[in-house]
Structure formats: C-alpha cells, structure tokens
Amino acid sequence: MGKNLVGNHIRKLRFNNNEMTQQQLADKVGVTRQTIVALEKGNYSPSLELAFRIAHAFGLPLEEVFFYGEENANS
Amino acid sequence: MTYQEKKSIVTLFSTILIFVLYCLYMYPKYPGESADITEVFHYWGSFVLVLTLVSIVAHIIISIAFNVFFRVTTGEKEPAFEDELDKLIRLKSIRVSFAVFVIGFLLAMGSLVLDYPSKVMFMILIASGFASDVTGSLSRLYHYRRGV
Numbered sequence: 001m002g003k004n005l006v007g008n009h010i011r012k013l014r015f016n017n018n019e020m021t022q023q024q025l026a027d028k029v030g031v032t033r034q035t036i037v038a039l040e041k042g043n044y045s046p047s048l049e050l051a052f053r054i055a056h057a058f059g060l061p062l063e064e065v066f067f068y069g070e071e072n073a074n075s
Numbered sequence: 076m077t078y079q080e081k082k083s084i085v086t087l088f089s090t091i092l093i094f095v096l097y098c099l100y101m102y103p104k105y106p107g108e109s110a111d112i113t114e115v116f117h118y119w120g121s122f123v124l125v126l127t128l129v130s131i132v133a134h135i136i137i138s139i140a141f142n143v144f145f146r147v148t149t150g151e152k153e154p155a156f157e158d159e160l161d162k163l164i165r166l167k168s169i170r171v172s173f174a175v176f177v178i179g180f181l182l183a184m185g186s187l188v189l190d191y192p193s194k195v196m197f198m199i200l201i202a203s204g205f206a207s208d209v210t211g212s213l214s215r216l217y218h219y220r221r222g223v
Contacts (some may be wrong), residue, residue: 031158034077034219038160043222047159 006045008066010036013058029053078145078153079161082138083216089137090208093130112193119197126201164218172211179203 014020022036029050038044039054046054055062101122106114142153157165183199 032154032156032161034079034154035158035160037077038222041222044160050159 006066006068007042008039008054010054010065011040013060013065017058025054025057028057077219078151079164080216080219081145082141083212083219085137085141086134087209087212087216089134090130090205090212093133094126094205094208097126097129115193119194122197123201160223163223164215167218167223168211168214171214172207175210176203176207179206 010025014022014025022040023033026033026036030053031050035044035046039046051062051066055065058065104118106118145151145153154161179199180203183196183203186195186199187193
C-alpha cells in the first residue's frame with residue numbers, strides 16, 4: 001500500500017503547542033488517538049471536515065497544517 | 076500495539092478457536108452416509124444455527140473479558156466511539172469478508188450443479204462463512220497496521 005500524498009505537520013505543531021499529546025489533540029478534534037497516530041505516520045488522509053477541525057485546533061489555515069504532493073510527502 | 080489492533084487479533088483467534096472446537100464437538104454426531112436425507116438436513120441446519128448462536132455468545136463474553144484485561148493491564152479505557160478511520164476500516168473489512176462469502180456461496184451452488192452430495196455444499200457454505208470471518212478480521216488488522 002503506497003503512502004498517501006497528503007502530508008501534514010501535525011507532530012511538529014503539537015510540539016510547538018505546549019507539547020500537546022496525541023490524546024489531547026484527539027479529544028479536541030473528536031477522534032481516537034489511533035487516528036492521530038495514523039495521520040502522523042502518513043497512513044491515513046483525513047476527511048476535509050477532520051482536516052479543518054485539526055487546523056482550527058492549532059489556530060492555523062488548512063494549508064499550514066496539510067500539504068499535497070509526492071515530493072512533499074517524501075520529505 | 077493499539078486497542079483496535081489487539082482487538083482484531085483477539086477476534087481472529089477467538090473465531091478460529093470457536094469454529095475448531097465446535098467442529099470437533101459436532102463431527103462425531105454426523106448421522107453418516109446411510110442416514111435418512113431429512114436427518115442429514117436436520118444435522119446441517121442445527122450445525123449452522125447452533126454455531127451462529129454459540130459464536131455470538133462466545134464473542135460477547137470474549138469481548139467483555141478482553142476489555143477488562145485491556146483496562147487492567149494498560150490502565151487505559153477502550154475507545155468509547157467509532158471515528159471516521161474506524162468506520163472506513165470497518166467498511167473495507169466488510170467488503171472483503173462479503174466477497175469471500177459470495178465466492179464460497181457460488182462454489183457451494185456450483186457443487187450442487189456438478190452433482191456433488193449435499194454435504195459438500197453445506198461444508199463449502201460453512202467453510203466460506205468461517206473464511207469470511209477470518210479474512211474480515213485479517214483485513215481490519217492489516218488496515219490498522221498499514222493504513223488505508
């Protein structure tokens with residue numbers, strides 16, 4: 001199974017937000033911790049709604065949390 | 076390993092265990108080749124019905140025991156809800172297990188067309204039900220580990 005082309009900066013953003021835990025972020029956006037783990041590993045591309053909720057949790061626009069492209073996803 | 080992965084493994088092993096033990100229990104009760112056709116049909120009918128009931132009850136008990144064991148050993152609570160990733164994985168695993176069962180069902184019907192004895196049809200049907208359960212659990216485990 002190939003890696004998803006949608007990448008994200010969730011791990012870095014959590015660290016920059018008072019070292020927010022995966023569980024805290026999961027509770028904030030209404031998913032399980034497993035889903036946050038899968039997102040950070042690049043094993044899952046979130047729905048648009050969840051992507052917006054995560055971006056709102058960090059107080060950032062969507063494109064500062066998520067990016068699209070094979071090149072970016074590999075980096 | 077996460078709760079969902081552990082639960083998929085427990086479900087997989089409990090499915091195999093229940094099926095194997097039940098088959099071992101029912102095998103000596105088979106009426107035999109010389110038995111009346113209604114007796115044979117009664118045997119297979121009760122085999123499927125009792126297996127369904129037994130596996131539902133056993134899965135509930137195993138699930139409760141697993142949740143208690145998970146809480147005690149990890150100190151974590153099991154997820155109280157199903158989010159979008161869980162729903163997507165559930166749909167994918169249902170699709171896989173449904174496909175396996177349909178293949179088994181068609182093979183079972185094919186065995187009747189090819190004039191095999193009715194016991195072959197029942198055995199293929201029951202085996203495909205078991206295989207669909209196993210592939211469903213394996214597919215769930217695969218998607219939780221490797222992503223969707």
